[in-house]
Amino acid sequence: MAPDLAVTSKELVDELEHKILSGKYTVGEMLPSERRLSEAYSVSRSGVREALKILGERGLVTVRHGRGTFVTDPNAGAAGAAIGNALRRERITARDVIIGRMAVEKESAALAAEARTDADLELLDRIIEGMETSSAILDRVRADLAFHLALVKASHNPVFEAMFRAISGFTAEMMLRSLSDRAVAEVGVPQHRAILEAVRQRDAGEARRLVEEHMAVAIERYGPDLERSLDTVAERELQRVLGPTGSLEDIWRVADRE
Structure with a gap:
């Protein structure tokens, strides 16, 4: 996705989910920071946090406070x-x-x-x-x-x-x-x-x-x-x-x- 293309929070969820499930982001890998994701996709910081929260609820990522957001094993x-x-x-x-x-x-x-x-x-x-x-x-x-x-x-x-x-x-x-x-x-x-x-x-x-x-x-x-x-x-x-x-x-x- 082009970095200068503004997307919605849901579209960011879909984009990150695709990258995780396709293996572009591997299990245990840390995702880019909220700031970098916000800049790359023209999404507000709150929109990025919302997207990461949804990915966490789907079992795709784990947020480790003070360290970052990491990819986990996909579940059902x-x-x-x-x-x-x-x-x-x-x-x-x-x-x-x-x-x-x-x-x-x-x-x-x-x-x-x-x-x-x-x-x-x-x-x-x-x-x-x-x-x-x-x-x-x-x-x-x-x-x-x-x-x-x-x-x-x-x-x-x-x-x-x-x-x-x-x-x-x-x-x-x-x-x-x-x-x-x-x-x-x-x-x-x-x-x-x-x-x-x-x-x-x-x-x-x-x-x-x-x-x-x-x-x-x-x-x-x-x-x-x-x-x-x-x-x-x-x-x-x-x-x-x-x-x-x-x-x-x-x-x-x-x-x-x-």
Whole structure:
């Protein structure tokens, strides 16, 4: 990337992530300082810190205070994020995401019913409580995404986790569409507790069935939005609920935090 080209914080994340995953920055290597990255990419120092924080949350770097930022071994989150960035170039629709989520989440839920721990159940309980008490739309999206990620992680299968993370940004966009539509939310939100109870009771078949039923709500109720570009739908909903300042970066930031 040309050093005199100004980029956004998210674009800096994508650029550094590509260099790390491609091996240009190797495990254990120290990244350039915040000042050098700021100058090279024309990003504010706060924007650089934001980008490094996101990379840290993805498991790509570790910040050692007083020493610098170092590349770490990629984990499932990093692998998923890299695939997600590649998919971002495609015209992904809500139907595409639903089919992908069904493939991953139905089997993850069934496996979670067999492999879940008490800690997994406690986390899922807390997330649902937060989902039910949140009023701000992005907080509700964050809680919804956290529930589904925790459900996938309760399967204790890192492949499922990486696959879910690959579409987590699109999933967050889809959740924004669902939660801002009362007809969808009134049916979909209560289903989370039913899914959790099936997992709690170690009923793999019921957990699988309930996840499929949960995904079918969008197919039944999205109408023409089902076949539209999900980015376009999400941007429309963001501007409707947040005003003209709402942008896709708001929803991507939610996904990056999980």
